[in-house]
Amino acid sequence: MRSPLTRLSPGDxxxxxxxxxxxxxxxxxxxxxxxxxxxxxxxxxxxHVWIVELAVVGLMVAIILLVSMEVRKEPPLxxxxxxxxxxxxxxxxxxxxxxxxxx
Amino acid sequence: xxxxxxxxHDGAKVGIELAHHFETVEQQRYAATLGIWAWLLTELxxxxxxxxxxxxxxxxxxxxxxxxxxxxxxxxxxxxTVVLICSSLTMSAAIEFSRMGWQRAMVxxxxxxxxxxxxxxxxxxxxxxxxxxxxxxPFLSRRPYELHESPASRLFVNLYYVATSLHALHLFTGIGxxxxxxxxxxxxxxxxxxxxxxxxxxxYWHFIDLVWILAFPILYVVNRGA
Numbered sequence: 162m163r164s165p166l167t168r169l170s171p172g173d174x175x176x177x178x179x180x181x182x183x184x185x186x187x188x189x190x191x192x193x194x195x196x197x198x199x200x201x202x203x204x205x206x207x208x209h210v211w212i213v214e215l216a217v218v219g220l221m222v223a224i225i226l227l228v229s230m231e232v233r234k235e236p237p238l239x240x241x242x243x244x245x246x247x248x249x250x251x252x253x254x255x256x257x258x259x260x261x262x263x264x
Numbered sequence: 265x266x267x268x269x270x271x272x273h274d275g276a277k278v279g280i281e282l283a284h285h286f287e288t289v290e291q292q293r294y295a296a297t298l299g300i301w302a303w304l305l306t307e308l309x310x311x312x313x314x315x316x317x318x319x320x321x322x323x324x325x326x327x328x329x330x331x332x333x334x335x336x337x338x339x340x341x342x343x344x345t346v347v348l349i350c351s352s353l354t355m356s357a358a359i360e361f362s363r364m365g366w367q368r369a370m371v372x373x374x375x376x377x378x379x380x381x382x383x384x385x386x387x388x389x390x391x392x393x394x395x396x397x398x399x400x401x402p403f404l405s406r407r408p409y410e411l412h413e414s415p416a417s418r419l420f421v422n423l424y425y426v427a428t429s430l431h432a433l434h435l436f437t438g439i440g441x442x443x444x445x446x447x448x449x450x451x452x453x454x455x456x457x458x459x460x461x462x463x464x465x466x467x468y469w470h471f472i473d474l475v476w477i478l479a480f481p482i483l484y485v486v487n488r489g490a
Contacts (some may be wrong), residue, residue: 180364186357190367191349199342202485210487216324218481220475229470239297246305250312257316261323 171195186226271319276365281457289386293460300464303469307434314427315482322418328416335400335410336424340391341484342382348473351380355469362462369456370462374446377469381439388432390468401425424483431479432471441465 169177197216201210227233232243279289286292320327358373395401399410402418403425411417446467448454 176291176364180360181357182355184360187356188349188353191352192346195342195345195349198481198485201480202338202488205488214481214486218478221477225352225470225474228357229473230467235297236294239294239301242301244297244306246308247302250308253309254316255311255317258319258323261320 184230187224190224191221194224269301271489277456278363278365278451278459279315280418280460283332285404296460297467298414300450300467304467307471307475309426310432311478314430315422315478317418317423318427318482318487321416321423325416328390328411328414329487331411331414332417332424334474335395335398335483337391337394338482338484338488340387341480343385345476345480347384347387348476351377351384351471352470354380355466359463360376362459363447365455367449370455371446371450374449376440377441378439378446381435381442385432385435385439390427402405420487424454428469431472431475434475438469442469442489 168212175262194217198214201214201217232240232242280292282289283292286295354373354376358370358377360368361367361373396407399408400421401407402409402421404410409418411421442465445461448458449462
């Protein structure tokens with residue numbers, strides 16, 4: 162059992178860098194997108210800023226699903242399962258809001 | 265032990281102990297992943313209904329929702345989002361270390377994840393305390409409600425407590441499960457038999473993060489300009 166935290170060989174350091182590159186880039190992307198939303202929420206630069214904020218959230222959710230939860234690497238059945246859940250949520254939101262927004 | 269598909273990396277042996285009702289390790293791995301996704305989809309529908317209610321309240325009572333949102337602790341919510349994004353990084357690191365067979369690093373990453381989850385709950389607790397001090401708990405019948413002149417705001421504030429406390433309950437459960445799994449994962453031979461447990465649990469943790477990624481903008485952010 163080895164710890165990457167103490168006395169890593171150059172080979173181990175390269176291995177850690179290679180294996181943690183994607184999680185770290187994902188982390189940076191999520192922080193950057195959160196910074197965009199927090200800035201927009203704090204400053205409210207224009208009237209319909211919520212459209213941009215929800216678009217940013219959609220991007221964050223897609224990154225978590227595809228990269229952090231590794232859906233893109235899963236076999237077709239699991240990809241279908243994970244996608245279907247959000248498909249049903251879209252139907253739920255779409256049909257309900259159609260009623261309220263059309264009144 | 266019927267261990268098939270095991271592989272050696274730089275550290276501990278990594279693999280999955282084949283259960284008798286599966287034909288191959290890959291079949292067992294996919295079944296476990298599909299199972300956790302089935303559970304996560306039920307959770308998604310649960311939280312989606314709450315978020316949909318928040319959006320309907322925004323459409324039907326925009327002024328009351330904006331008034332109530334003005335009393336939410338926007339910056340604590342933002343910091344808590346950063347905390348959960350950090351915990352997703354440590355969870356991803358734990359999964360990678362488990363695949364590499366670096367058991368001690370994996371255990372430390374799991375403990376860091378649990379620590380960050382606990383920090384989130386502490387900040388959430390402080391936020392609730394601040395809300396209590398500001399008389400922003402309309403469900404307390406003996407305590408005056410700050411926005412009593414806006415009855416519709418009660419709907420949004422109550423929904424805020426239901427959604428955030430439900431998320432906090434999931435996080436609390438998740439921390440308990442994570443600590444239990446960390447205790448098991450620290451034992452010799454764990455990674456040789458149950459490496460995929462870390463990956464399956466990681467999906468749950470990332471999903472809790474995903475729910476908050478949705479909750480923060482829907483409750484705290486988009487309604488500021490309603």
